[in-house]
Amino acid sequence: MQRRDILAAALAAAAWPGWARAQAPEKPKVTIAVGGKNLFYYLPLTIAEQLGYFKAEGLDVTIVDFAGGSRALQAVVGGSADVVSGAFEHTINMQAKGQPMRAFVLQGLAPQIVLGVNPKTLPNFRSVADLKGRKIGVTAPGSSTHIMLNFVLAKAGLKPSDVSVIGVGASNGAVAAMRAGQIDAISNLDPVITLLQRSGDLRVVVDTRKPAEAERVFGGPMPAGCLYAPESFVAQHPHTVQALTNAMVRANKWIQHAGAGDIIKTVPESYLLGDRAVYIDGFLAAKPALSPDGLIPPKGPETALRALASVDDKLARAQLDLAATYTNTFAQRANARYPKG
Incomplete structure (x- = not known):
């Protein structure tokens, strides 16, 4: 068969x-x-x-x-x-x-993935276009967090090569990288995102934990x-x-x-x-x-x-x-x- x-x-x-x-x-x-x-x-x-x-x-x-x-x-x-x-x-x-x-x-x-910026290194952030030339943390290169990042960048007119992507994992290492200013933005998930929000180390830009917002971002389920x-x-x-x-x-x-x-x-x-x-x-x-x-x-x-x-x-x-x-x-x-x- x-x-x-x-x-x-x-x-x-x-x-x-x-x-x-x-x-x-x-x-x-x-x-x-x-x-x-x-x-x-x-x-x-x-x-x-x-x-x-x-x-x-x-x-x-x-x-x-x-x-x-x-x-x-x-x-x-x-x-x-x-x-x-x-x-x-x-x-x-x-x-x-x-x-x-x-x-x-x-x-x-x-997706539950959140893209947020580091208020320490990007205090004057206005739009996704400001991420050009910046270091952005993802769980691992090629993972869903990286894919969503590329999609959001594309909608803002940026290419994947316009940023530097760094794998930071999905736990304490990701939190530490943001707090130390080693990355300017992060595409990650909870509980990492909520931990960074509560400590004031993250400004949310795109939040697909909300199904309605995810549909708006991606144009469908x-x-x-x-x-x-x-x-x-x-x-x-x-x-x-x-x-x-x-x-x-x-x-x-x-x-x-x-x-x-x-x-x-x-x-x-x-x-x-x-x-x-x-x-x-x-x-x-x-x-x-x-x-x-x-x-x-x-x-x-x-x-x-x-x-x-x-x-x-x-x-x-x-x-x-x-x-x-x-x-x-x-x-x-x-x-x-x-x-x-």
Whole structure:
């Protein structure tokens, strides 16, 4: 069978009522690569792990954390991980490179990425055009924080080469770089952003933690964090993918009903960056941008491609099959099984 035929058969099998709970995972031991596990962007992944949702689905999941999403993707491409917990737009980039990836459950309705400037080094900042020639921190070069930065720069008439991009990670290193004046601006996520805001070390310029603002910035729904894997993995391990999806959808739904106290009790202490109040503020800011059901919006891939194509001429000219970058079949099955989480 051709690769597409195998995938079609797997997705058709997933549509059978009761399938999601009737079949054991083909690959019970799964390694998930993530870039910045402590970020709210990936909170459903941590919740699924901490509350035992993966184990409940018959999975033994190992989560390996990297400095950014691009490095997490490299782990899967290199064969040291099976699945990426990362930004949806990587599925588009990889299809263009002839290495098809498919997203199968959503974590974020909006990117949750914030672009802000350093009030110490840019006290007279007026517009994005003022970033020309400046040093800007991202989680890791090539990651979603870098992609959004390039998109915002392009809208202001700047090229990616007009700024110096520095990988600062997604934790205390990013905070330290801003406070020390080593970077003039930052494209990052919570809790890093809220921590910098509370200490007066950040002036927000673009805030896609707000779904409405994200839609204005990108011109449509912009799917964010998700689980994605090589198309071959999805085709060959449909029961494993369904089990992963079940766990993630349960986590999504739990978060929607959780209070700040519930989150604090569940995540590792290291996530709090030494300040519980900041973490709570970050969670409340990020919560509206988290997916309630794991379903990828049908127009989301189009929005993501527009954003990528605005800074990549090759993608703008590429003939891509956006329908092949994602499937909602597994998430629909998971919602049917866990209507209340």
